Amino acid sequence: MTDETEAVLPLAAEDVVTPAVWSARVPDVSWCPAPLLAELTPPFIETAEAEPRVLRAHAAGWRVLGASVRGKSHGHRGEHRDDALASVVRDDLMVLAVADGAGSSAPSRIGAAVTADLAVTRTAARFDADVSNADAVSRLGTAMAHAVHDAAMRLHELATIADVAPSSLRTTLVLVALAGDLMLVSQVGDGAVLVQKTNGDVMRVGGARETAWAGEVTCFVPDPCAMTQAAALRQVRAADVSLIALMTDGIDDPFHPLEQSGSALVSQWRDGTTDPIGVAKQQPMRSLLGDADAMLQWMSFEQRGEVDDRTLLLAWRSAPVHA
Amino acid sequence: MSLRRLPVYILADVSGSMRGTPVESVKAGIRQLHRDLLTGPQAVESAYLSVITFADVAIQVVPLTEVSNFIPPEMDATGQTNYGDALRVLLECFEMEVVRTTADQKGDWKPLVFILSDGAPTDTGWAEYAAQLRNRRPANIIAVACGDHADLAALRETTDTVIQMRDMSPDAFRAFFKFVSASVKTTSAKVGSVGDGGAITLPPPPPGITIIP
Numbered sequence: 326m327t328d329e330t331e332a333v334l335p336l337a338a339e340d341v342v343t344p345a346v347w348s349a350r351v352p353d354v355s356w357c358p359a360p361l362l363a364e365l366t367p368p369f370i371e372t373a374e375a376e377p378r379v380l381r382a383h384a385a386g387w388r389v390l391g392a393s394v395r396g397k398s399h400g401h402r403g404e405h406r407d408d409a410l411a412s413v414v415r416d417d418l419m420v421l422a423v424a425d426g427a428g429s430s431a432p433s434r435i436g437a438a439v440t441a442d443l444a445v446t447r448t449a450a451r452f453d454a455d456v457s458n459a460d461a462v463s464r465l466g467t468a469m470a471h472a473v474h475d476a477a478m479r480l481h482e483l484a485t486i487a488d489v490a491p492s493s494l495r496t497t498l499v500l501v502a503l504a505g506d507l508m509l510v511s512q513v514g515d516g517a518v519l520v521q522k523t524n525g526d527v528m529r530v531g532g533a534r535e536t537a538w539a540g541e542v543t544c545f546v547p548d549p550c551a552m553t554q555a556a557a558l559r560q561v562r563a564a565d566v567s568l569i570a571l572m573t574d575g576i577d578d579p580f581h582p583l584e585q586s587g588s589a590l591v592s593q594w595r596d597g598t599t600d601p602i603g604v605a606k607q608q609p610m611r612s613l614l615g616d617a618d619a620m621l622q623w624m625s626f627e628q629r630g631e632v633d634d635r636t637l638l639l640a641w642r643s644a645p646v647h648a
Numbered sequence: 649m650s651l652r653r654l655p656v657y658i659l660a661d662v663s664g665s666m667r668g669t670p671v672e673s674v675k676a677g678i679r680q681l682h683r684d685l686l687t688g689p690q691a692v693e694s695a696y697l698s699v700i701t702f703a704d705v706a707i708q709v710v711p712l713t714e715v716s717n718f719i720p721p722e723m724d725a726t727g728q729t730n731y732g733d734a735l736r737v738l739l740e741c742f743e744m745e746v747v748r749t750t751a752d753q754k755g756d757w758k759p760l761v762f763i764l765s766d767g768a769p770t771d772t773g774w775a776e777y778a779a780q781l782r783n784r785r786p787a788n789i790i791a792v793a794c795g796d797h798a799d800l801a802a803l804r805e806t807t808d809t810v811i812q813m814r815d816m817s818p819d820a821f822r823a824f825f826k827f828v829s830a831s832v833k834t835t836s837a838k839v840g841s842v843g844d845g846g847a848i849t850l851p852p853p854p855p856g857i858t859i860i861p
Binding site for chain 1: 651652653683686687688689690692693694715716748749750751752753754755756757758
């Protein structure tokens with residue numbers, strides 16, 4: 326009896342620990358560090374929320390919908406979202422960007438927001454200002470490269486003002502521009518661009534993985550290497566494209582490799598979820614195209630260990646393309 | 649689309665010189681580490697723990713196990729310090745247990761390794777394995793020189809990150825394993841954003857533990 330009693334003695338109280346569960350806390354610090362308040366005017370300040378940010382736009386032949394949501398990790402620690410998205414959508418030009426501030430540095434959310442915004446606005450401004458006789462690829466590509474350079478220089482300025490190292494503002498950048506029959510993709514760091522062609526094929530454009538380990542990014546804006554990476558443009562014939570998806574690694578990683586999961590993803594976005602992809606837990610829902618609530622619901626998919634911020638920016642043709 | 653894990657390996661010297669309070673403190677420290685990690689949801693989801701002990705030979709006493717299923721091991725201290733065998737077993741574990749990203753599969757986070765040793769290698773082959781670790785850089789390795797008799801040179805040949813813990817009291821080990829826990833939580837919280845070629849930023853070490861430049 327004594328032996329049996331000893332065998333079932335409970336563990337010491339200190340050895341019994343219930344695994345922690347996720348919480349979601351409102352950040353208790355300002356999104357924008359005080360030294361930069363005077364530098365960052367709307368729309369930046371408007372991103373200073375733990376809540377999702379939704380972006381909508383349209384132009385002749387295209388509609389755009391994007392959302393950026395805070396990941397569970399940031400939510401649990403009461404931190405702001407580090408992802409950002411931005412667009413310039415006109416009848417003659419569409420520029421889209423998503424960015425992911427490097428999580429190892431707290432102010433990187435500023436870097437992501439500023440970089441995404443400047444990447445699209447400066448691309449458009451520089452493209453408009455270029456009255457040279459250069460071909461479209463050269464003009465648009467040069468505008469994109471200069472825009473990334475502008476963003477990098479701005480981050481250096483802000484770092485000086487905030488008295489932090491420029492590396493504190495590090496961010497990835499995925500930048501897409503369409504003008505006429507030309508689509509160009511520029512990328513620094515991770516994230517991805519998926520394209521669905523008018524024949525239904527889905528392909529990833531650029532953005533190969535950099536290292537053997539998850540989460541390792543070797544180059545960010547405003548590192549010197551960013552200009553080299555940004556200048557490695559990928560070109561697609563815009564007339565062949567029916568849908569474009571830009572995403573940060575919070576979307577890309579759970580569905581790696583996109584070369585295999587891309588078609589199923591686009592099918593979900595277009596038609597609504599039918600079957601889960603991989604191990605991600607998703608619920609049936611309607612098409613995401615034009616429906617921000619559906620997009621936010623889709624982006625709430627559960628996959629163990631995937632706790633990053635998530636940003637998805639979709640552009641799709643609003644009318645059929647006839648060859 | 650498999651789970652991405654943060655593999656964490658503890659290599660514990662259990663040679664004769666660790667007998668008594670030091671090995672008991674390491675055991676208690678690992679139990680404490682386990683409890684601490686259970687308090688962080690990101691560590692619960694991502695961190696996987698393994699324990700490798702080394703004396704005359706090295707043994708992986710706990711294979712890579714998710715935190716919620718981890719059972720802290722028993723350890724006895726006796727024998728020599730076969731450091732080379734410890735590094736060999738570690739390299740084997742990397743090959744067998746750690747997943748690298750390929751075109752078809754998603755890899756783990758870069759492993760985190762803590763090596764605790766209070767003495768000098770008694771084997772002759774350790775330098776070969778240390779060189780492999782240095783050249784291949786398959787993990788972020790933190791070597792801990794415990795006490796005054798640890799072979800700093802051997803640890804430095806294994807990794808750039810060497811910390812010194814002269815005090816081998818239970819309190820010192822407790823503080824060290826708090827540091828390990830904080831390192832794991834920090835690393836698992838920074839996933840997706842590690843720059844500078846994968847180097848990690850360690851939390852500040854507790855008093856009495858110094859990072860050797």
